[in-house]
Amino acid sequence: MSAPRRDGGPPAAGRGRLVEELHASREAILQACWAQQTWAARELATTDGTPLKVLFQGWLNRGPGPDFREARLALGDAEVFGDVEVHLEDGTWNAHGHRHDPAFDRVALHVVLHHTPGQQVRAPVGRPIPTFHAGAFLSPQIVAALGDPAEMLRRYESLPGRCGLRAGLTGHTALQAVIARAAEVRARQKADRLATAWEAQPEEQTLYEAVFRSLGYQPYAEAFAAVARRFPLADLADLLQLPPARARAEVLGRWMGALGLLEPPGGAPVHPAAADDLAAWRAAWEAAGRPRLADPLRRRPSRPWNAPERRLVGLFHHLHGMGRDGWLKAWLAFLHDLDALRDGPHLKREALALLGRAFATPAAEPWRRLVGFTRPPLARAAQLVGADRVTVVMANAVVPFFLAYARRRGDLALEKLLYRLFIVLPPEAPNRRTRFMEQRMLLLHPAPRTLRSQQGLLQIHQDFCLSFNAGCADCDFPDLIAPPFRPPEAAGPGPH
Numbered sequence: 001m002s003a004p005r006r007d008g009g010p011p012a013a014g015r016g017r018l019v020e021e022l023h024a025s026r027e028a029i030l031q032a033c034w035a036q037q038t039w040a041a042r043e044l045a046t047t048d049g050t051p052l053k054v055l056f057q058g059w060l061n062r063g064p065g066p067d068f069r070e071a072r073l074a075l076g077d078a079e080v081f082g083d084v085e086v087h088l089e090d091g092t093w094n095a096h097g098h099r100h101d102p103a104f105d106r107v108a109l110h111v112v113l114h115h116t117p118g119q120q121v122r123a124p125v126g127r128p129i130p131t132f133h134a135g136a137f138l139s140p141q142i143v144a145a146l147g148d149p150a151e152m153l154r155r156y157e158s159l160p161g162r163c164g165l166r167a168g169l170t171g172h173t174a175l176q177a178v179i180a181r182a183a184e185v186r187a188r189q190k191a192d193r194l195a196t197a198w199e200a201q202p203e204e205q206t207l208y209e210a211v212f213r214s215l216g217y218q219p220y221a222e223a224f225a226a227v228a229r230r231f232p233l234a235d236l237a238d239l240l241q242l243p244p245a246r247a248r249a250e251v252l253g254r255w256m257g258a259l260g261l262l263e264p265p266g267g268a269p270v271h272p273a274a275a276d277d278l279a280a281w282r283a284a285w286e287a288a289g290r291p292r293l294a295d296p297l298r299r300r301p302s303r304p305w306n307a308p309e310r311r312l313v314g315l316f317h318h319l320h321g322m323g324r325d326g327w328l329k330a331w332l333a334f335l336h337d338l339d340a341l342r343d344g345p346h347l348k349r350e351a352l353a354l355l356g357r358a359f360a361t362p363a364a365e366p367w368r369r370l371v372g373f374t375r376p377p378l379a380r381a382a383q384l385v386g387a388d389r390v391t392v393v394m395a396n397a398v399v400p401f402f403l404a405y406a407r408r409r410g411d412l413a414l415e416k417l418l419y420r421l422f423i424v425l426p427p428e429a430p431n432r433r434t435r436f437m438e439q440r441m442l443l444l445h446p447a448p449r450t451l452r453s454q455q456g457l458l459q460i461h462q463d464f465c466l467s468f469n470a471g472c473a474d475c476d477f478p479d480l481i482a483p484p485f486r487p488p489e490a491a492g493p494g495p496h
Contacts, residue, residue, distance in 0.1 A: 030113050030134055031067055031086050032149035035060055039137040046130040047115055050076045058084050059436060059465075060157045065103040069432075070466060073108055075130060081466075082108030089114050090131065093121040100124055102219075102300060161440035163464075166478040168444035174481050175445055176453075182463070183422060183456035190400035195408065201232075203405065204328040208233040210397035215311045215389065219300035224311075226293050227255050233319075233327060240324050247320060252277075253284025255312050260296030268374040273366060278373050304371035305382055313367040314384030318359050334358065335402060339417045348424040352387070355394070359385040391428040394421070395451055427454035433461050440465075440472075 033039070037054055044052040051074075058071030066083035073080045083106045087093060090112055098104040102124055110121050115133040122128055160168070167175040197206045209228040216224030231254055239250045256262050262282050264270060270278055285291070297308060322330040334354060341347045361368055361384045368381035385393075399418050406414035427434075427449050437457040438446075447453050464477040 027067075027086055027088055028153060029143060029149045030088070030111065031060070032152050033134060033138065033143075034068065034084065034086055034111055035153065039134075040139040040141075041137050044132065044137060046075065046109075047117075047133050048130070050130065052109075052130075052132060055079070060153060061432075062153075062157060063432065065432075066107050069436075071108065075109075080108045082106045084109045084111060086111045088112065090116050090119040090121060098124075157439075160443040161472045162475060163472075163478045163481060164441045164443050164445075166481045167441065170482040172445045172447075175441070176447060178480050179447065179453055179456035179460070181456075182459040183452040184419070186455045186459035187400055187403055187418075187422065190396065191404035191407070194401050195404040198404075198408075202234070204326075205232055205234070207328060207331070207397065207401045210401055211393055212315065214393040214396045215315055215385065216308070217306065217311075217389070217392065219302060220297055220308050220311075223259060223293070223295070223297040224308075226295070227258055230258055230291065230293060231255065233323070236319070240320055244320065248316060249280040249284045250288075251316050251319075252312060253281035254288055254291060255316075256281055256309065257285030257288075258291050258293045258296075259308065259312075260292070261309055261312075264373045265299070270373050271370075271376060273377050274370055274373045277366070304375070304378065305386075307371045309372060310367055310370070310384045311389075313365065314359065314361055317361050317365065318385065321360075322358060331398070331402070335414065335417060338421070339413060342413075342417050342420050347420060351421060351425060355390050356387070359383075359390050359393075361385070387426075388429045391425060391451060394425060395428065395455060422452040422455070423450060425451040427451050433458060437461050437465075 034057055037057055044054070046052055053074035055072035055074060056070075058068030061067055061069050061083075067086045068084040071082065071084045073082075083104070085093070085098065085104065085107050087096075087110070090110070092112075093099065093110060098107075099122060105124050107123055107129055110129050110131045111134050112131060113135045115131060115135070120128055120131065194206055194210060197209075205228075209225055212228035213221045213225040216222075231251075236251060239247055241247070242250065253262075262278065262285060264278075299308075319327065322334075337354065338347065338351055341350050363381075365384070367384060369377040371378060399421060402414060403418050406412070406418065428451075430438075434454055434457055437460065441457070441460070460477065464475055
């Protein structure tokens with residue numbers, strides 16, 4: 001009989017054969033073991049000997065990115081929150097390009113079936129990632145008990161959370177009321193954050209920075225906000241009064257030069273369709289003194305129509321169309337027009353039509369087909385700020401800003417309009433967080449897809465799914481939908 005291991009794992013004899021068998025199969029078995037936390041020892045440790053406790057294994061992710069999201073781990077005395085990536089071997093991390101993929105920045109643990117001593121992986125930001133050698137903690141009995149691991153993972157992924165099960169018992173109304181309250185909380189929190197900036201700068205500049213940040217979307221939000229601070233809206237007022245072609249060159253030359261976008265990567269040849277703009281913007285940037293941000297934009301993988309150049313050109317046309325006579329004033333007039341329709345049946349239709357015009361790109365704008373200075377044009381022209389991005393701007397900039405504006409002035413009519421817009425406007429395109437919440441919470445009671453419901457789900461995800469160390473097991477959120485059922489005999493004596 002083989003001697004047991006000191007770390008409490010399975011005997012060495014048989015474990016080698018098991019590892020070989022698992023190597024010949026797929027990562028699904030190892031993912032299933034991590035999902036179920038089925039190990040042959042209670043005391044786990046990383047390859048450098050650090051004690052490991054899994055407080056919550058994370059949510060299974062079958063799409064791009066790490067295999068498990070938002071896990072909670074205790075590594076020695078430190079509690080760590082992040083993602084978990086599962087591989088058969090250490091070297092797969094680099095072979096799959098994770099070392100340079102920002103989607104893996106938050107990986108907190110690398111789980112491998114077979115570990116080569118001395119090997120260590122690093123996150124894209126350069127941080128070393130601890131490794132858990134799962135092969136040392138497996139046994140044939142555990143693997144056999146999993147049955148079909150791929151089917152187990154499908155069931156694991158498709159089950160609703162405890163909140164979804166509770167909603168299945170209480171019905172649609174209670175759940176929607178909780179989501180609506182969460183959406184209001186989210187809007188007010190955003191409004192409060194924006195209002196704090198008003199003490200140090202004009203209100204219009206605060207709105208300008210918020211819109212800039214929203215148009216940058218997550219990869220470029222901070223860089224876009226930095227451009228808005230580097231070139232305040234008040235400093236652009238005279239430039240926006242110039243003839244359109246001249247205003248376009250002066251404003252966009254400053255923005256793109258500051259972000260480092262006027263230097264095509266790798267010395268690639270400039271496409272003829274973009275050559276005139278590149279020359280004009282470079283000239284305007286040089287004439288302005290070549291202003292440059294301390295931390296220029298770092299390009300991230302994205303869809304062609306999300307190129308930062310396209311977003312900036314689209315924002316210029318929005319400002320040039322609405323901002324020449326006072327941008328804040330123009331937005332207030334826009335909302336005043338909508339307020340007349342606030343309680344009517346056509347608010348959604350009119351709001352979408354007005355927003356489409358406010359962010360429309362002129363038909364003659366060449367960047368409706370361009371996606372960069374070096375890439376060939378698109379086959380068909382497309383708006384530079386599409387309906388989905390307009391929704392993001394409304395949710396993250398316009399509605400929160402004017403909610404703070406209305407509360408500051410006691411304008412109840414404007415506040416009511418903003419909440420009505422939350423109810424009627426469509427949501428932005430689904431993302432990882434909203435898909436997760438719909439699966440866990442709305443599987444049994446699908447909800448109408450509106451901006452309000454989406455914002456409410458995101459707030460619940462932030463306040464609960466990311467805040468409880470034990471994951472679903474001890475989360476308090478289901479009790480907000482309805483108190484837990486207690487049998488009559490457990491309720492205690494009642495009044496006589």
